[in-house]
Amino acid sequence: MxxxxxxxxxxxxxxxxxxxxxxxxxxxxxxxxxxxxxxxxxxxxxxxxxxxxxxxxxxxxxxxxxxxxxxxxxxxxxxLGLDEVSPVVVIGLGNLGQALANHAGFGDRGFPIVALVDVDPAKVGTRIGSMTVAHLDDLARIVTAHDVQTAIIATPVGAAQAVCDQAIEAGIVSVLNFAPTVLQVPEGVALRPVDLALELQILTYYRPRVGRRDENVRLLG
Amino acid sequence: MxxxxxxxxxxxxxxxxxxxxxxxxxxxxxxxxxxxxxxxxxxxxxxxxxxxxxxxxxxxxxxxxxxxxxxxxxxxxxxLGLDEVSPVVVIGLGNLGQALANHAGFGDRGFPIVALVDVDPAKVGTRIGSMTVAHLDDLARIVTAHDVQTAIIATPVGAAQAVCDQAIEAGIVSVLNFAPTVLQVPEGVALRPVDLALELQILTYYRPRVGRRDENVRLLG
DNA sequence: TAGATTGTTAATCGATTAACAATC
DNA sequence: TAGATTGTTAATCGATTAACAATC
Missing domain, CATH: 1.10.10.10 (Winged helix-like DNA-binding domain superfamily/Winged helix DNA-binding domain)
Structure with a gap:
């Protein structure tokens, strides 16, 4: 058309x-x-x-x-589509996931974290901040109940693709991936990778170094 | 030349x-x-x-x-200059800073976190993971003692520029900034901003939306 | 009107991609 | 040799920038 x-x-x-x-x-x-x-x-x-x-x-x-x-x-x-608040679910509650769950900056800017899920029996049922960790198997129910469209994936690399598939199955259409691996998503799902250590690696290239062919330092971002 | x-x-x-x-x-x-x-x-x-x-x-x-x-x-x-390990100091130990301090992914990939600093008397002296939080005023000593070139800034926005200036003064030449504000650094210092909520905002544009002029969804990253 | 600043044009620059000669 | 795959070329595409006409 x-x-x-x-x-x-x-x-x-x-x-x-x-x-x-x-x-x-x-x-x-x-x-x-x-x-x-x-x-x-x-x-x-x-x-x-x-x-x-x-x-x-x-x-x-x-x-x-x-x-x-x-x-x-x-x-x-x-x-950008920021007219309304977008509730977010955090999947995977290791150190990084717990931190992201507690990070006030998301809620302050229109992305309140409304649910936490993991598969570890030692974590499911515990409280982090003001929320109780649910089991990954409850994700579809949670997504429907809270009208969640966005997931933050903070699982280990080995679990990330399966978890992502399951999240999309449950209705998630927007994924912010902190697991340092490439995820495949079907058309119609938005994906953005964030690899924190990778950012430090890029920074290292531009850090002043002696005895290298090129010593240019550039200010990024 | x-x-x-x-x-x-x-x-x-x-x-x-x-x-x-x-x-x-x-x-x-x-x-x-x-x-x-x-x-x-x-x-x-x-x-x-x-x-x-x-x-x-x-x-x-x-x-x-x-x-x-x-x-x-x-x-x-x-x-990239990843031949050797680069010790890192985390400045600002709110939720995000504490999380980054505990995040194993940095150490695993050549960026061990060797020191934590803050200015809050309630935080200085406390232990996070295996480290004790030092005062920002000790930064120059820490940088020298551990040969640290890289700082992760995770302070509130209002403090970030002053903290960054102080870090550079102390000998830092590479800065990963998580405070959602633009930092100025002198030539010869590498800077890279990471704004986590901003990533979600970008994602929102590409999330499928109904009733908009454009409904293209693109896979990023 | 005079000064200021937008919105757009057009030139330049850098990044991407397909195709294929080189060569293992 | 035949098949495979790199490294490079050249065309295309998208992003950046300076300059300035439009206009408040």
């Missing part, structure tokens, strides 16, 4: 939350208006890139003036 | 750890040789892209045969 607006480029989508974060910081200080150059500075990007990114959402600025902070924030939220 | 080999492109650097991770998994199963197509499949990338990426390191494959798993792993480790 080929109707409707063009896609927002992937590189832009990845930066919109960064702009939103800066806009929310400005909002807390009751700043009403912001220019592209100021917002770009706060987000750590080039001003031309920011304006180009925002142009994919439409024209929400005023020439000669700038952008209305609350209005632009609302447009970005709408574009 | 302009001598030496050309830079490895940033997109390639970000993928090398992914290839290394797959090679290490193959090594555990005592697989000696792997083709670009198989390794690409394991890493979740296109085979042409993988060969192009590896070509930036030199020619370490054998035509008609493939790559020697241990040899290629060693070349990637060398290129």
């Amino acid at each position: 080929d109707v409707g607006e063009p896609l927002v480029p992937a590189a832009t989508v990845a930066r919109l939350p960064l702009y939103l974060r800066s806009l929310e910081q400005l909002g807390e200080d009751d700043v009403a208006t912001v220019s592209s150059s100021r917002l770009a500075e706060l987000a750590g990007v080039n001003a031309a890139k920011l304006r180009k990114d925002l142009s994919h959402l439409g024209s929400y600025g005023t020439r000669g003036v700038g952008y209305q902070v609350p209005n632009l924030a609302a447009q970005i939220r709408y574009e | 302009d001598v030496g080999e050309p830079l490895v492109p940033a997109a390639t650097v970000a993928r090398l750890p992914l290839y290394l991770r797959s090679l290490e998994q193959l090594g555990e199963d005592d697989v000696a040789t792997v083709s670009s197509s198989r390794l690409a499949e394991l890493a979740g990338v296109n085979a042409a892209k993988l060969r192009k990426d590896l070509s930036h390191l030199g020619s370490y494959g054998t035509r008609g045969v493939g790559y020697q798993v241990p040899n290629l792993a060693a070349q990637i480790r060398y290129e």
